[in-house]
Amino acid sequence: MENTTYIALSRQAALWRQMEVVANNMANANTTGYKAKHMLFSEYLMPTRSTNRAVGDKLSFVQDRGEVRDDREGPITQTGNPLDLALHGDGYFQVETEAGMRYTRNGHFRLDEGGMLVNSDGLAVMDVRDQPIIFAPNETKINVTPDGTVTTENGLVAKLKVATFANPQDLRAAGGGLLETAQTPDIASRPQIAQRMLEESNVQPVVEMTNMMTILREYEANQNIIEAENNRMIKAMQVLSQTQTAQG
DSSP: HHHHHHHHHHHHHHHHHHHHHHHHHHHHHHHTTTOOOOEEEEEEEEOOOOOOTOOOSSEEEEEEEEEOOOHHHOOOOOOOTBBBBEESSSOOOEETTEEEEESSSBBBEEEHHHSSSSEEEEEEEBBTOOBOOOOOOOOOOOOOTTEEEEEEEEEEEBBBOOEESOOOGGGGEETHHHHHHHHSSOSSSOEEETEEEEEEOOOOOHHHHHHHHHHHHHHHHHHHHHHHHHHHHHHHHHHOOOOOOOOH
């Protein structure tokens, strides 16, 4: 008798999780290199003990399967900063953390006090040999070609590593706009790097706002179903109680 309520609650729980994801997308609409996330749901069938053929032999619930990242490229914006780099197509910049290598599409880089190329959090950006990229104090004319070759007025410095993965969806958020994975990265054979550019978030605020309103309406509709079912149960128990009293 509680099946209707349980099914509606499973949908509400899924909508609540979906709202969290949409809200997170909205919060990162201006985060460089951020990729929007979407929920993946599936139908979960559970056998029922009901002998009523109209009900059927299975109940259909909503199951939260996880998040899917939208890896489509975001808009590219010109900044004029020679250390701002944007990636076209597949691939991630690789940075080194205390916990190991991490990956990002955020190419807003700078030089630290030692002349090392780092991201906005001070993490070293890796070259194709998995080594930091360090510039001499007198090197000021930094140039990065589309294939990642880094040169200055003194000549070749390094080649940026652009990592690719067999299963990009396996990359998980590691905080600070970074991603982590147990996969071994490949080096992109033909990277496409744009200097003095940054890739913006691919979140579409108007679409996310529309999603948010749709979720709210569906949540309210499910709440109405739960309340109506609760009222029906109360009335049914009242009728049964009155019937038993009359028979007694």
